[in-house]
Amino acid sequence: MTAPVGTSSPDAVWNRLARKAELRSKAGLTRTVRPRAAAIDLAGNDYLGLSRHPAVLTAAAAALAEYGLGAGGSRLVRGTTGLHEQFEADFARHTGTETAVLYSSGYMANLGAVAALAGPVLLDAHAHASLHDAARLAGGRSDTFSHNDLEDLERQLRELRPSIVAIESVYSVLGDAAPLREIHALTSAHGALLLVDEAHGIGTVGPRGAGGVAAAGLAGDPGVVVTATLSKALGAAGGVVAGPATLRRHLHDTGRTFIYDTAPPPAVIAGAGAALAIASESESAQTELARRAALAAEVLGAPTPAAGVLSPPAGDAKAATGWAERCAAAGVAVGCFRPPSTPDHRSRLRVTINTGVDAADFGRALEVIAATRPESEEA
Template identity: 35%
Template sequence: MSRPSLLSNLANACEQRAQDGLLRRLRTVSASDGIYLVSDGKRLRNFASNDYLGLARHPQLLEALIKAAKQWGVGATAAHQLGGHRDEHAALESELAAWTGRERALLFSTGYMANLGIMQTLLHPRAVCVQDKLNHVCLIDGARLSGARLKRYVHADVESARRQLLSEPEAAALLASDGVFSMDGDIAPLRALADLCTEQQATLMIDDAHGLGVLGDNGEGSVAAAGLDAQDVPLLMATLGKALGVAGAFVAGPADLIEGLRQFARTQIYTTAMPPALAAASRIALRLARDEHWRREKLLRLIAFFRHGASQHGIVLANSPTPIQPVLIGASDSAMTVSSRLEAAGFFVPAIRPPTVPENSARLRVTLSAEHEESDLAELLAALVAAGVGSR
């Protein structure tokens, strides 16, 4: 008998994806400058960046990065517990904990690794993990890899979440949700979820990758903006590569939780620590995100301007109060066509298609930055109309 070829299976899957018009194609950026990038020789206005506060190229971050690299070198050279944990890491963890109102924080190299590590540490085959159906894939993967029973509830539907918890009344339970949903831009019903977890004696975890820096009086994120504290949401995860413009992630919570993750989270223990220079730059980004309120205020004005303009032009947007402003198209081929027309007009707005989003919900994921101006948004809206979106 002949054994099936794993490589052939993978090639066939790629071919099928291409036939379905869903093959992902990598774009290489050869230069970037503020809201502009250069790809395939074309200078495009970028509306696909998660650099919501415009900090990624801030001169103070660059200065901190270069200074720390000269002191510490390019890499940490080891895992945190084997000599890779430097002064910059320790200071950043303390400052993240203070900013988010938690006892302690723990750094991870990426948000994906953070969520896998949390789930693998906390959950076990007798536990249940209840999650929003539109959660980021790393939360879903983390629950599956933990061996726990994964139950998903209708998006943002607290009663659906309650039914899932009640279906496993004797099991230890973790309820996990994005704070801000990455493809829709809407905010989870955080207060209601916290009340539900209190009622059902479940632990609440919020992934605030797209809320940190953007929401809250001082940028503490969606949890603080909802008026919730560390008791309401004991497990907070967020990334440093979105609004802070750097890279990496962290988990913040009670001291016992953080110590447990430090002891047992395999994705933190068995990987090289983030470069100390990145930690140094992240500390500056944290301070700017916290203290420079004008960045969030400008974002709010840009969001209102874009949504008002879209309404006037008949452009259908998802119901989002955040810098993530999805232009809903529907069919994948139509979304690709509009994206190509926008690129020809000088705008970089990639189409988001299944399996990243549900079938028949392809969209252009427009993301706004404090570096944009209202004139940039007005020109994008005009280009959308010219590309066949909305009404003339």
């Protein structure tokens, strides 16, 4: 029987996908899922080593025993516990915002925040993929401005007149910081809300790890909305949107990624709450992170990062994967950024600073990374 006009047979679909996979392989863009092996971890995002902190594990274990494995439903059905509400209150207090709303991931938090705020969106070209996806899915107009370029931002604020400008406080690829005060001055002058993704800022920068917004003196500003993930410096999983109480009410009533998604497990949130408390007790963890970041930049000949992300250029995609594989063979786990994950379309190694790694091991890992660098790389 002939397939109807305008449709494809299943075989045609799979053949097309197989051809695309072959092209990606030739370009060095194949991505492989592997169980993690024993190694010095400079690939994960557990910047402060809190995922294995005894107090974090104890809190998670107690919640696991009390509530069981999963949340049991969405936040509005059976998924909300006192632990969820306590974390929201603690996070809002820590970041100086009025309220906060928990999600199952930072990705879901960004989708929910952008959809809720509605209207034209202007994004930094290097903003996380979840923010760009959120802008597209929201269905309105969206555009990008050149990374951290205040002149381009001001020009596009005049031309596009966006409702939202979306940026990161610390960028996940290059590891540089946004000029938050200057950007906020521009968004305020043009009547736009500023959405700041603090995924790599919470726990690593600002007073007691309160993030880049707090560091810029903008905590609680009604023109700023904060989003974050709990999977980086807090060593857990989940996401959060923080801002005015009006936003919280709107997310509860209309936010599809809040209403229809299963709540994060209570045990994970209990652990995240303990991690938040530890990270906010003093600034010693942030001081050690900064010291190690400066050391890594010196050894690898790279600019000192704003927090815990260092991404030296590696040539093309194949050179980057080869570098990462040589590090792995020597017992050092590092990340590997290749297009389309890199907004500047350059392949890079991704080294994350982990203060939970023994200091001597951290130093040895940097030596391995430097010694295995490709002979030829892009400047």
